[in-house]
């Protein structure tokens with residue numbers, strides 16, 4: 001357990017240091033699957049405290065003082081618990097960051113980060129290739145309520161486009177890759193170079209790929225945003241998120257934002273996630289395998305206008321995705337001929353595939369971004385971001401892919 005960190009309260013805010021190098025960790029040399037099983041808790045090391053093979057769940061929300069002068073840590077479950085501590089260490093180890101702080105959801109993790117690092121008059125540079133709740137924070141919540149503005153780059157494939165939007169008030173460059181829901185792939189190394197040349201940190205949302213398939217910090221990211229709700233937990237039983245980065249930043253978030261808006265992930269959700277992370281590598285391999293099969297099937301279908309999947313050699317950033325990712329991941333989207341009426345018929349006809357708002361689940365899910373997650377974008381923004389009226393997002397699960405293709409086949413026949 002780390003020592004008490006309450007000294008971070010009201011300390012000078014975190015300042016980006018482009019030369020920051022996180023200190024080496026004991027298990028750095030271990031492979032991804034080994035770290036997903038051992039980082040943050042090992043029975044042999046924790047013998048005295050727990051003498052348990054499985055990481056413990058400690059549901060207490062307060063942690064008693066031994067005596068008047070003792071300062072316990074954790075002190076209160078809004079900011080830390082022993083179970084969340086294991087999870088945070090594990091996530092940091094998987095992403096290759098120094099530390100992590102969890103949040104009640106991925107959307108909250110993004111909110112906490114921006115609220116911690118930006119002040120009225122500051123700005124954040126991003127693109128229109130972001131998840132819906134992220135776009136809403138950027139386009140409306142932060143500008144209107146906190147005076148923090150967001151600048152959307154014109155051409156995210158062009159590093160100069162990113163550079164053009166950065167000025168002395170820019171506090172963060174935010175990249176989501178592959179993006180939800182159109183699977184746009186951004187060149188992490190190129191954007192990191194631009195951001196660092198202007199002394200600005202780069203945050204990468206690694207929710208769709210996870211550290212099993214992509215490690216943004218290996219390409220220059222300083223901060224990683226995660227929705228744990230998706231592939232990391234993997235079956236729609238947990239809501240959670242995290243920020244990975246320098247400990248000075250994660251503790252600034254914990255003590256100066258999370259402390260007041262509450263809270264980190266609670267013990268049971270943390271514990272479930274620890275169990276689920278044990279199989280993340282295996283699951284992501286199968287998600288990628290299945291998604292490739294479904295993407296190839298859809299590509300050949302006459303009623304499908306376009307398939308977005310970075311594993312297809314027709315994807316505009318196919319080569320870039322191969323450089324940045326181990327495999328292309330578990331999400332695709334496609335455009336059905338005939339816009340909203342066709343999307344409605346198709347989605348109403350699916351029998352196995354479930355229509356619901358999330359992704360990264362063991363069971364296959366579909367969703368209509370135009371009407372559900374990206375409804376607040378202007379039509380012009382949707383056109384730029386590829387949110388077509390006929391766009392359907394599919395999070396391909398762990399079923400036998402032939403059954404998924406058969407379900408899509410019979411539903412497309414009704415269109």
Ligand SMILES: Cc1ncc(COP(=O)(O)O)c(C=O)c1O
Nearest residue numbers: 105106107131180207227229240
């Ligand atoms: C890429 C991405 N990041 C973050 C989030 C937010 O995660 P949560 O649903 O846990 O708030 C989402 C949600 O859809 C997402 O798609």
